[in-house]
Amino acid sequence: MKESSPPLVSGPVQIVPEGTLELLSKKEISHLLDSAHTELFETFRKCALAVLNSGNVVDNSKAVFEQYRNFAIHIREQERGIKLELINAPASAFVDGRMIRGIREHLFAVLRDIVYTNQQVIESGSFDLNQSSDITDAAFHILRNAQVLIPQQPPDMVVCWGGHAIGETEYDYSKRVGYELGLRGLNICTGCGPGAMKGPMKGATIGHAKQRVRGGRYLGISEPGIIAAEPPNPIVNSLVIMPDIEKRLEAFVRVGHGIVVFPGGVGTFEEILYxxxxxxxxxxxxxxxxxxxxxxxxxxxxxxRIDEFLRATLGEKVRDYYRVIIGDPEEVARTLRAGMEAVHRYRHRTHDAYYFNWRLMIDPAFQRPFEPTHASMAELRLLAELPSHELAAELRRAFSGIVAANVKEQGISQVERLGPFEIRGHRKILEPLENLLVELVAQKRMRLAEHYEPTYRLIRV
Known part of the structure; x- marks a missing residue:
């Protein structure tokens, strides 16, 4: 049976800016449209499609882009600013012929961040992105330009990580946790997608409403490689697109004041190891x-299984850095509320900013962009003798590669052409890793597809 085509608005449809997009200069517009920057514009087109396709249940970026291969977006310059012209856009982004306001905000947030990052961070020469301090400074500037850093506000941002493909029971639980966090006046930051990224935000909206909290913050942080597989959910009221997964992760831990991890797949383990x-x-x-x-x-x-894997690979000491709470949303919220107070006291004592964690030391191994290829995956140093923080960096890259092969367009294409990534390492590391991955496959946490064919092969050396 031939696959049915998705409903489209053939267009053209013109829309004007909404949200935090500052006016673009003629130079910025011409820069984006310059034929020398076709890759930049294609990145914008794909991210725009991901935003317009919010609510789609496909978590395969390559499949999404193929499904909407005739989607086009044009930037129309005018004296009063810009308009976007869309052709063959997903119909789900519109109501009675008008684009949903939240989607329009997210669409222009994408344009804002891609233009700013390319011109002010990558091409300006102001940042040496081989230097750790400059990488952090670049992340700060992108977040500041997006107007998500709020001075003088005491610590209250809880980062929630977890899978986009969780089941109904786990999703409902994540909403209950979000509700308890909202009742305590805490705000939510997630990867902005569905599942465990949406649930805490949805719950927090009710908690905030009950407490008459005005201006509740539901911050979503994404990056071009993952946004098609995890399009922004409709609750996100501040969206930021970081240039790569490493800067996305750094943004999470610098903006957040505490982290809650819900069940998820390999992407969640990448975050945990980070x-x-x-x-x-x-x-x-x-x-x-x-x-x-x-x-x-x-x-x-x-x-x-998580606890078992972490202790087997990173040592028993790792258990000092997290707490496992099962089936008790109130206790989760109380723990985070108490943690916020400790963070507040520490930041006040050390004169660190509340809105951006400057004092957190992030090793360059966690900041340098890792491009998953068959060569780079085979060169990972999964060795038992490494210090725990160095081994965590290597394991994080291994999971990043599996994420790419599962849901990112480039990684999927590589595996289709050349076969599974090969991950080599010491048996003391690979045995617990294999046990964990087998369990994730058995629990159907790898991908939304009914059948999952492993995109990796573990080789003991």
Whole structure:
């Protein structure tokens, strides 16, 4: 049976800016449209399509772009600013012929961040992106330009990580946790997609409403490689597009004041290893950063497997940096609220900003962009003798590669052409890694597709 085509608005449809997009100069517009920057414009086109396609259940970026291969977007310059002209846009982005306001805001947020990052960060010469301090400074500038850094506001931002493909029970639980966080006046930051990224935001909206919290913040942070597989959910009221996964992760931990991890797949493990690798670094030994793993009672085995994997690879000491709470949303929220108070006292004592965690030491191994290829995946150093924070960085890259092969266009294409990525390492590392991956496949946490064919091969050396 031939696959039916998605409903489209053939267009052309013209829309004007909405949200935090500052006016673009003629130079910025011509820069984006210059034939020398066709790759930049294609990045914008794909991110725009992802935003317009919010609500789609496909988590395969390559499939999304193929499904909407006739989608086109044009920037129309006028004296009063710009307009976007859309052709063959997803019909779900419109109501009675008008684009949904939240989607329009997200669309112009994408344009804002892609133009700013390319001109002011990548091409300006103001930042040496091989230097750790400049990478952090670049992340700060992108976030500041997006107007998501609010001075003088006490610590209240909880980063929620977890899978986009979780089941109904886990999704409902994430909403309950978000509700309890909202009742305590805490704001939510997620990867902006569906599932465990949407649930806490949805719950927090009710908690905020009950407490008459005005101006609740639901911050979504994405990047071009993942946004098609995890398009922004409609609750996000501030969207930021970072240039790559490493700067996205750095934005999470610098903007957030505590982290809650819900069940998820390999992307969630990439995030877990990122924050634990940072907290395990000796330079961060005294820095308070509440970290909670949580899920409903039905997910207890999942978190047992996480704990088992982390202790087997990173050592028993890793257990000091997180707390596992099963089936108790109120306790999760109380723990984060208490953690916020500790963060507040520490930031006040050390004169660190509340809105951006400058004092957090992030090793360059977690900042340098990792491009998953067959060569780079085979060269990973998964060695038992590495210090725990260095091994966490290597494991993070391994999971990043599997994420790319599962849902990102470039990674999917590589595996289709050349076969699975090969991941080599010491048996003391690969055995617990294999046990974990087998369990994730068995629990259908790798991808939304009914059948999952592994995109990796583990080789003991």
């Amino acid at each position: 924050i634990l690798g940072i907290l395990l670094h000796p330079a961060n030994a005294d820095l308070p950063y509440p970290l909670v793993f949580t899920g409903p009672a039905e997910s207890a085995e999942y978190f047992y």
